[in-house]
Amino acid sequence: MPDHEVVIVGAGPVGLLLACLLVQEGIDVVVCERRAEADPRTRAIGIHRPGQDALDAVELGSSVRQRALRLDGGDVISRGRTLASLSFTSDRPVLVLPQQQTDALLRERLGMLSPGALLSAHAVRGVRDEGPFVRVSVDMSDGVREITGALVVAADGVRSPRREELGIAWRPRAGAGTYAMADAVDVSGDRRARLYCEPDGLVESFPLPAGRRRWVVRRRSADAELLTAAAFLDVVETRTGVRPEMPDEVAPSVFDAAQHTARSHGRGRVVLLGDAQHEISPIGGQGMNLGWMDAVRLAETIVRDRAGGRYDFRGYGRRTRRSARVAQRRSAFYMSMGRPVHGASLVARDILIRTLGSAPLRRGSAGMITMRGI
Numbered sequence: 001m002p003d004h005e006v007v008i009v010g011a012g013p014v015g016l017l018l019a020c021l022l023v024q025e026g027i028d029v030v031v032c033e034r035r036a037e038a039d040p041r042t043r044a045i046g047i048h049r050p051g052q053d054a055l056d057a058v059e060l061g062s063s064v065r066q067r068a069l070r071l072d073g074g075d076v077i078s079r080g081r082t083l084a085s086l087s088f089t090s091d092r093p094v095l096v097l098p099q100q101q102t103d104a105l106l107r108e109r110l111g112m113l114s115p116g117a118l119l120s121a122h123a124v125r126g127v128r129d130e131g132p133f134v135r136v137s138v139d140m141s142d143g144v145r146e147i148t149g150a151l152v153v154a155a156d157g158v159r160s161p162r163r164e165e166l167g168i169a170w171r172p173r174a175g176a177g178t179y180a181m182a183d184a185v186d187v188s189g190d191r192r193a194r195l196y197c198e199p200d201g202l203v204e205s206f207p208l209p210a211g212r213r214r215w216v217v218r219r220r221s222a223d224a225e226l227l228t229a230a231a232f233l234d235v236v237e238t239r240t241g242v243r244p245e246m247p248d249e250v251a252p253s254v255f256d257a258a259q260h261t262a263r264s265h266g267r268g269r270v271v272l273l274g275d276a277q278h279e280i281s282p283i284g285g286q287g288m289n290l291g292w293m294d295a296v297r298l299a300e301t302i303v304r305d306r307a308g309g310r311y312d313f314r315g316y317g318r319r320t321r322r323s324a325r326v327a328q329r330r331s332a333f334y335m336s337m338g339r340p341v342h343g344a345s346l347v348a349r350d351i352l353i354r355t356l357g358s359a360p361l362r363r364g365s366a367g368m369i370t371m372r373g374i
C-alpha cells in the first residue's frame, strides 16, 4: 500500500485547490512544497467566473467575494481618446484580489480540512513510477526521504522540474514580451480598468482592494530598466499623461511574458497540472483561473477512477489542452494589441479596437476577457 493516495508537488494556488477538492472527497492527500513560507511575489489579481466557481467548490467563494474588489468594467484608451468601453455582466463578474491573499485562504482551508496535509520546506527531488505506485524523493530538513503515492500530481509551476524529469516537451506558443509592474496609491474609488494602447507600447492599470492600483508597462528596449519608482512613473506619464501616486521606495518588478504548453498531460501515474502544464501570458491574466478549472477536472477524474484503481487521464489531457489553446490564442491577441506601433498600423489597430468595442461586438469582447467558452 502506498503511504498516500495522492502526493501533490507544489503548494501554489492550483496544487492547493486540488488538495482541498480531493480531501473533501475523503481522499488522503499530502502536498509537498519546497518553500518554508508562503510565496511573497505579487502575481495574479483577476478572478473570473470559472475561477469563482472553483473557489465555491471548496467553500471559499464567499470569503474571496468579501475581500475582493469587483471590477465595474474597462476602457481602452489611445492618445487621450477612449476607443472602447466594456462592462461586465452580473453573471460574469471580475473580482480582483492579490494572489497572496487567495493563496492564504487556500492554505487556511486545507489546514482546516486536513491539518498536516501541507508539508512546507519539503522539496521534491525526483519521482519514480513503479507501476502500482510512485516513489517520491523528498528533501526534508533532516535529509532526503522517500514517500509513496498511488498518484503524483506535479503542480510545481512553469519551470516544473518534474515535467523535465519526465522528458515531456515544453512547446512554445505565440505571444511574448517584457513588462514592468508596480502598485500605486489610488483612493478615488474608481473601479474601472484602463488599457492604454499607446504608440510606444501598452500601459495597463487595474484597481486593487485597499485603495491601491496596479500599473503594468510594456518595456521597449529603449526604455530605462524601469526598476525605480521614478523611472517607472516617467514612462507611465510620458505614454498616458497620468502620473500615479507611488512612494519612492516602491520597487517595480519586471517579468517576461511567454506562452508554452506541455506536449502531454503526464506519464503513467504522474500528472501535470496548472502552470506546469501550460503557461498563459500574464497579460491575458488567466493562468491561475485556468489551473483551477483543470484542478476541478482532474479531481473529477481521480474520484471517478479511484475505485477501480485504473486511472485514465486522456480525457483530462484533451480538455485541458483545448482550454489552454483558446486562452493562449486570446492572450497572444491582447499582447499584439499592446505592441509599440506607429503610422498606418496604429490607425488600423485603433479601428480594430473600436470595432471590437462597438455595440454588436461588445458582449462577445467582454465574454472573451471573462473566459467565456474556455
Ligand SMILES: Cc1cc2nc3c(=O)[nH]c(=O)nc-3n(C[C@H](O)[C@H](O)[C@H](O)COP(=O)(O)OP(=O)(O)OC[C@H]3O[C@@H](n4cnc5c(N)ncnc54)[C@H](O)[C@@H]3O)c2cc1C
Binding pocket: 009, 010, 011, 012, 013, 014, 015, 016, 032, 033, 034, 035, 039, 042, 043, 044, 045, 046, 047, 099, 122, 123, 124, 125, 155, 156, 157, 158, 161, 255, 273, 274, 275, 276, 282, 285, 286, 287, 288, 289, 290, 291
Ligand atoms: C505578473 C503576473 C500576473 C498574473 N496575473 C494573473 C491574473 O490576473 N489571473 C490569473 O488567472 N493568472 C495570473 N497570473 C498567472 C498565475 O500567477 C499562475 O498561473 C499561477 O500562479 C499558477 O499556479 P500554480 O499553482 O500552477 O503554480 P505556482 O503558483 O508557480 O506554484 C508552484 C509551486 O510549486 C513549488 N515547487 C516548485 N518546485 C518544487 C519542488 N521541487 N518541490 C516542491 N515544491 C515545488 C513552488 O515553490 C510553488 O509554490 C499572473 C502571473 C504573473 C507572473
